[in-house]
Amino acid sequence: MKICVLGGDGYCGWATALYLSKKGHSVSVVDNFMRRQWDHELGVQTLTPIQPLSDRLKVWREITGETIELFVGDVTDHDFLASTIETFQPDAVIHFAEQRAAPYSMIDRKHAVFTQVNNVVGTLNLLFALKELAPDCHLIKLGTMGEYGTPNIDIEEGYITIEHNGRKDVLPYPKQPGSFYHLSKVHDSHNMMFACKIWKLRATDLNQGVVYGTVTNEVELDEALVNRFDYDEVFGTVLNRFCAQAATGHPLTVYGSGGQTRGFLDIRDTVRCIEIACLNPAAPGECRVFNQFTEQFSVLELAHMVQTAARKMGLIVDIDHLPDPRVEAEEHYYNAKHSKLIDLGLSPHYLSDSLLDSLMNIAIKYRDRVDPSLFLPQVQWRNARNERRQALSSAAAVSLTEGAF
Amino acid sequence: MKICVLGGDGYCGWATALYLSKKGHSVSVVDNFMRRQWDHELGVQTLTPIQPLSDRLKVWREITGETIELFVGDVTDHDFLASTIETFQPDAVIHFAEQRAAPYSMIDRKHAVFTQVNNVVGTLNLLFALKELAPDCHLIKLGTMGEYGTPNIDIEEGYITIEHNGRKDVLPYPKQPGSFYHLSKVHDSHNMMFACKIWKLRATDLNQGVVYGTVTNEVELDEALVNRFDYDEVFGTVLNRFCAQAATGHPLTVYGSGGQTRGFLDIRDTVRCIEIACLNPAAPGECRVFNQFTEQFSVLELAHMVQTAARKMGLIVDIDHLPDPRVEAEEHYYNAKHSKLIDLGLSPHYLSDSLLDSLMNIAIKYRDRVDPSLFLPQVQWRNARNERRQALSSAAAVSLTEGAF
Numbered sequence: 001m002k003i004c005v006l007g008g009d010g011y012c013g014w015a016t017a018l019y020l021s022k023k024g025h026s027v028s029v030v031d032n033f034m035r036r037q038w039d040h041e042l043g044v045q046t047l048t049p050i051q052p053l054s055d056r057l058k059v060w061r062e063i064t065g066e067t068i069e070l071f072v073g074d075v076t077d078h079d080f081l082a083s084t085i086e087t088f089q090p091d092a093v094i095h096f097a098e099q100r101a102a103p104y105s106m107i108d109r110k111h112a113v114f115t116q117v118n119n120v121v122g123t124l125n126l127l128f129a130l131k132e133l134a135p136d137c138h139l140i141k142l143g144t145m146g147e148y149g150t151p152n153i154d155i156e157e158g159y160i161t162i163e164h165n166g167r168k169d170v171l172p173y174p175k176q177p178g179s180f181y182h183l184s185k186v187h188d189s190h191n192m193m194f195a196c197k198i199w200k201l202r203a204t205d206l207n208q209g210v211v212y213g214t215v216t217n218e219v220e221l222d223e224a225l226v227n228r229f230d231y232d233e234v235f236g237t238v239l240n241r242f243c244a245q246a247a248t249g250h251p252l253t254v255y256g257s258g259g260q261t262r263g264f265l266d267i268r269d270t271v272r273c274i275e276i277a278c279l280n281p282a283a284p285g286e287c288r289v290f291n292q293f294t295e296q297f298s299v300l301e302l303a304h305m306v307q308t309a310a311r312k313m314g315l316i317v318d319i320d321h322l323p324d325p326r327v328e329a330e331e332h333y334y335n336a337k338h339s340k341l342i343d344l345g346l347s348p349h350y351l352s353d354s355l356l357d358s359l360m361n362i363a364i365k366y367r368d369r370v371d372p373s374l375f376l377p378q379v380q381w382r383n384a385r386n387e388r389r390q391a392l393s394s395a396a397a398v399s400l401t402e403g404a405f
Numbered sequence: 406m407k408i409c410v411l412g413g414d415g416y417c418g419w420a421t422a423l424y425l426s427k428k429g430h431s432v433s434v435v436d437n438f439m440r441r442q443w444d445h446e447l448g449v450q451t452l453t454p455i456q457p458l459s460d461r462l463k464v465w466r467e468i469t470g471e472t473i474e475l476f477v478g479d480v481t482d483h484d485f486l487a488s489t490i491e492t493f494q495p496d497a498v499i500h501f502a503e504q505r506a507a508p509y510s511m512i513d514r515k516h517a518v519f520t521q522v523n524n525v526v527g528t529l530n531l532l533f534a535l536k537e538l539a540p541d542c543h544l545i546k547l548g549t550m551g552e553y554g555t556p557n558i559d560i561e562e563g564y565i566t567i568e569h570n571g572r573k574d575v576l577p578y579p580k581q582p583g584s585f586y587h588l589s590k591v592h593d594s595h596n597m598m599f600a601c602k603i604w605k606l607r608a609t610d611l612n613q614g615v616v617y618g619t620v621t622n623e624v625e626l627d628e629a630l631v632n633r634f635d636y637d638e639v640f641g642t643v644l645n646r647f648c649a650q651a652a653t654g655h656p657l658t659v660y661g662s663g664g665q666t667r668g669f670l671d672i673r674d675t676v677r678c679i680e681i682a683c684l685n686p687a688a689p690g691e692c693r694v695f696n697q698f699t700e701q702f703s704v705l706e707l708a709h710m711v712q713t714a715a716r717k718m719g720l721i722v723d724i725d726h727l728p729d730p731r732v733e734a735e736e737h738y739y740n741a742k743h744s745k746l747i748d749l750g751l752s753p754h755y756l757s758d759s760l761l762d763s764l765m766n767i768a769i770k771y772r773d774r775v776d777p778s779l780f781l782p783q784v785q786w787r788n789a790r791n792e793r794r795q796a797l798s799s800a801a802a803v804s805l806t807e808g809a810f
Contacts, residue, residue: 078514109483109533113526120525120592121518124585128514131789152574153567162558162567162579167738169557174567174576175595180529183599187525187592190580194588198732198786327603333572381603384536 001278004088006030006075006126007096008068009053011228012142012211012270016094018218018225019271020278021066028069028088029053030081030097038104038235042388044374047229047244047366048214059224075122082129085137092138092278093130097122098184102146102326103234103379105181107386112180119184120191127195138281139203140274141192143185145263145293145336147207149176150329155336158205158289173289178328179381189289196287203286204277208270209263209293212239213355214362216268227267229362232374239264239302239351239359241375246310246317247363248370255377256324258300259331263293263338266349276344291338294348309356313364325377406683409493411435411480411531412501413473414458416633417547417616417675421499423623423630424676425683426471433474433493434458435486435502443509443640447793449779452634452649452771453619464629480527487534490542497543497683498535502527503589507551507731508639508784510586512791517585524589525596532600543686544608545679546597548590550668550698550741552612554581555734560741563610563694578694583733584786594694601692608691609682613675614668614698617644618760619767621673632672634767637779644669644707644756644764646780651715651722652768653775660782661729663705664736668698668743671754681749696743699753714761718769730782 003020007013008029021027031053039045051059057068069088073080075097085093098119099105105115123141130137148155151174160173172193175186189205196203214229230236231244242252265273273292282288297305303319310317324330342348349355363370379386408425412418413434426432436458444450456464462473474493478485480502490498503524504510510520528546535542553560556579565578577598580591594610601608619634635641636649647657670678678697687693702710708724715722729735747753754760768775784791 109530112533113529116525116529116592116596117522120521124518124521125514128517128789151576153569153572153576160567160569160579162565162569164558164565164567167558171556171558171579172581174565174579176577177595177599180596180599183592183595186595187521187588190582190588190591191521191585194582194585199789384533384604 001091002026002089003278004028004030004084004090004093005096006093007098009033010035010096011230012267013096014227015216015219015267016271016274017068018060019216020275021060021068022064022218023275028071030071030073030075030084032072032074042232042234044232044234044371045369047231047363047369048226049369050226050228051224056225059222063221075125076118078125078129081125082133085129085133089134090137092140092281093126094274095123095126095139095141098142099181101235102179102181105179106379106381107388109384115181116184116187120187123188123191127191127201130201131195131199135199135201138278139201140277141188141203141205143189143205143207144182145207145209145291146182147175147177147186147189148173148336149178150332150334151176152333155291157291157337157340158207178326193287196285200285202282202284204282205287205289206273206277206292207289209265210237210239211265211267211270212237213267213359215358216271231370233377234379238299242303242306243359243363244370245375246306246315247360247367248372249315249317250372250375251318251320252303252306253375253377254299254303254319254321255326256321256330258303258321259298260328261296261298261332261334263291263296263336264351265293266351266355268349269294269346272346273341276341276346280344290340291336292341293338295350296334296336305356309353309360313360322377325380327381406496407431407494408683409433409435409489409495409498410501411498412503414438415440415501416635417672418501419632420621420624420672421676421679422473423465424621425680426465426473427469427623428680433476435476435478435480435489437477437479447637447639449637449639449776450774452636452768452774453631454774455631455633456629461630464627468626480530481523483530483534486530487538490534490538494539495542497545497686498531499679500528500531500544500546503547504586506640507584507586510584511784511786512793514789520586521589521592525592528593528596532596532606535606536600536604540604540606543683544606545682546593546608546610548594548610548612549587550612550614550696551587552580552582552591552594553578553741554583555737555739556581557738560696562696562742562745563612583731598692601690605690607687607689609687610692610694611678611682611697612694614670615642616670616672616675617642618672618764620763621676636775638782639784643704647708647711648764648768649775650780651711651720652765652772653777654720654722655777655780656723656725657708657711658780658782659704659708659724659726660731661726661735663708663726664703665733666701666703666737666739668696668701668741669756670698671756671760673754674699674751677751678746681746681751685749695745696741697746698743700755701739701741710761714758714765718765727782730785732786
C-alpha cells in the first residue's frame with residue numbers, strides 16, 4: 001500500500017514509518033520538525049540521542065534498501081498538505097502530526113490556543129484535502145484514551161448504545177477530556193465523524209493509551225535509527241519517566257495517591273495496530289473508533305513495578321507522592337473496552353518483567369544524559385499561567401543545592 | 406448588575422443589550438462589526454435598514470437616558486478582550502460574539518477553518534480572561550440546539566444519566582452537530598466544561614433554538630433602533646426567510662420533505678432567557694446547560710403556517726420542495742427537553758397567528774428591499790467548495806431574464 005505518515009519524525013510516527021516500510025509498503029513521511037523545536041523551547045532532550053531525519057532516512061535506505069519519501073512542511077499549511085496528498089496519492093494517511101502533550105497545552109493561554117488551533121486546523125485541512133484529492137484514501141487518525149476521561153461506567157469503543165425513556169440509539173460516547181490537548185482530540189473526533197457522514201470519507205480514530213518503550217525491531221537495526229525516549233515532565237510519558245528516575249537514583253514522582261488508572265501499550269503494539277488498521281480499512285462513510293491499548297494500570301502500580309525491576313538491578317528507589325498538578329480523580333472506576341484490534345489480529349506485548357528490564361537498561365545506558373530538574377511537574381492545571389522558565393531555574397537551583405550536601 | 410454583551414451589534418446581541426439596559430443594568434457592548442462585514446462579503450442586506458452602532462447607541466441614550474458603553478474590538482485579540490474585562494469588571498458576560506451561520510461555515514475550507522478558529526479561540530480567550538481578571542464573573546455563552554443533532558432518544562439539557570452494564574453516571578449529552586459551525590459550538594461546550602472544572606468558573610451554556618422575529622419592546626421605541634431581519638440563504642433563519650418569500654410572492658423554499666424538526670423561540674424570549682440566566686447565576690465550578698427554545702416545529706409545519714397567514718392578507722404562496730443542500734435526516738424523532746428556563750420564570754411568547762401576522766407585516770413593510778436571488782440555497786454540504794459568487798451571478802442573471810419576460 002501507499003501510506004503517508006504525517007508526523008513521521010516523532011515518537012510513534014518514526015517507529016510506524018519504519019515498521020510499515022519494512023513490511024513492504026511504500027511509505028512517505030511528512031514532518032515540519034516542530035517536535036524537535038518544542039525540545040528547544042522547553043530546554044529538554046530525549047534520553048536517546050536521536051539523529052536528524054535526513055540522516056535517519058539515509059541509514060534506513062542503506063540498511064534495508066527501502067526508500068522513505070520525505071515531504072517537509074506543516075499540515076496547517078493547506079497548500080503544502082494538498083500538494084503532498086496530490087503528489088503521493090496515498091491509500092492510507094496516518095495522522096500523528098499534532099501537539100500531543102497535555103502539560104504543554106496547559107502552560108498558558110498561548111500554548112492552549114496553539115494546541116487547539118494547530119491540531120484542529122491540521123485535521124480539518126486533511127479532511128478537505130482527502131475529500132477533494134483522494135476521496136477513497138483511508139484516514140487513520142491518532143486520538144487518545146484521554147478523550148473519555150474517567151466515567152463511572154464502562155468505556156466503549158467510540159460509541160455507546162443508550163436506552164432512555166423507552167427509546168434506544170447508538171450515539172458517540174460522551175467525552176470528558178482532562179486538558180486543552182485532550183480537548184483538541186475530542187474536537188478532531190467530532191469533526192471527523194461529521195466529514196465522514198457528509199463526504200463518505202473512510203476513517204479510523206485510534207484512541208490510543210499511554211505508550212511506553214522505545215525499541216522496535218526496526219529501530220534496533222542501527223544506533224542511527226534510535227527512537228525518542230522522553231522523560232521530562234511535559235512530553236515524557238509516565239513509565240519512561242519512572243525508568244529514567246530509577247536509573248539515576250531519583251524518587252519516582254507519583255502525582256497524588258497514584259490511583260489514576262489508564263490504558264497502556266508497548267510501542268511495538270502501536271505500530272502493529274496501525275498496520276492492522278491499514279489492512280482493514282473503514283468503509284466509505286464510516287468513522288470507526290478503536291481503543292488502542294492492551295493493559296490497564298494505575299500510576300502507583302507502575303511505580304511499584306519499576307521499583308521492583310530497579311531493585312533487581314541493585315537500585316534502591318523511593319516513591320514520592322507529589323501534590324497532583326492536574327485536576328483529575330486520584331481514585332476512580334476504570335474499565336475500558338479494547339477488543340476490536342484484538343479481533344482484527346493484534347497479539348499484544350504485555351508489560352512483563354523482561355520488558356521492564358529492557359526499559360531500565362535503556363535508561364541506564366543513557367543515564368548521563370538525564371537532567372533531573374526535568375522530573376518535577378512545573379505545569380499546574382489550576383493556574384492559567386505557568387512561568388515555566390522561572391520554575392525551571394529555581395528547580396535547577398534546588399537540585400544543585402541538594403547535590404552539594 | 407454590570408453586564409458585558411459580546412457581539413452586541415448582532416441580531417440577538419442588540420436586542421439583549423437594549424433589554425438589559427432598559428431593565429436598569431449597567432450594560433456594555435463589545436463588537437468588531439464582523440457581522441456587517443459578512444453582509445458585504447456575501448452581497449446581502451438585512452431586510453430592515455439597521456443603523457450604524459454609534460447612531461443606535463446615541464438614539465438609545467436620547468430616548469431612555471441610559472448609556473451603553475462601547476468597546477470596539479475582536480474577542481480573538483486577547484489583549485483587547487482582557488483589557489475590556491479588566492476595565493469594565495462585569496458581573497456577567499454574555500457571549501454572542503461568534504460566527505453563527507451553518508451555511509457560512511460550509512462554503513469552503515477557509516470558511517470552515519475561520520468559523521472554528523474564530524469561535525473556539527474567542528471562547529478560549531474569554532475563559533482565560535475570566536480566570537485571570539474576573540474569576541467570579543458569570544459566563545453566559547450562546548450554544549445551539551444543533552449541537553445535539555437528531556438522536557433517536559429524548560434530548561436532555563446538557564447532561565444525561567446513563568445506566569450501562571449495571572453502573573450509572575451523569576455524563577455530557579452525546580453531540581452530533583450538523584455543520585462545521587455547529588461543531589464549533591460543541592468544541593466550545595467541551596472547553597467550557599473543562600475550564601469550569603479546573604478553575605471553578607461559573608458558566609451557563611444556552612443551547613438556543615432557531616430565533617424568529619425582530620420586534621422587542623425596546624427596538625420598537627424608534628426606527629433607528631430597528632433590529633436585523635436576515636432572510637438570505639446563508640444568515641437568514643427559516644421563518645424569517647419564509648415571511649420574506651411570502652411577502653414578495655415567491656414560493657417558500659422547503660429543503661427536502663420538510664420533516665426536519667427543530668426548537669424555535671421568539672426573540673423576546675431570547676432576551677428574557679438571558680436575563681433569567683444573569684439573575685440566577687451558576688455556582689462556582691458549575692457549567693450548567695439550558696435548552697433555550699419554547700416550541701418544536703417541522704420546517705413544513707412552519708411553511709404551512711406562513712402560507713395560511715399570507716392567505717389572510719391576500720397573498721397566495723406556493724411551497725417548493727428543493728433537494729436538501731444539507732446532509733440531515735428529513736424525517737426523524739425529536740423530543741427535546743426545555744424546562745429549566747421555564748422553572749426559573751420564563752413565560753414564553755408562543756408562535757401565534759397574531760405574531761405571524763406581525764412578522765408578515767414587517768416583511769411586507771420592507772419588501773422593496775428584498776433580493777429574491779438570495780432565497781435559493783447555494784451552499785451544498787456535499788461539496789467541499791461552493792463557488793458562491795458564480796452561483797450568485799448566474800442566479801441574478803436568471804432573475805433578470807425572468808424579469809424581462
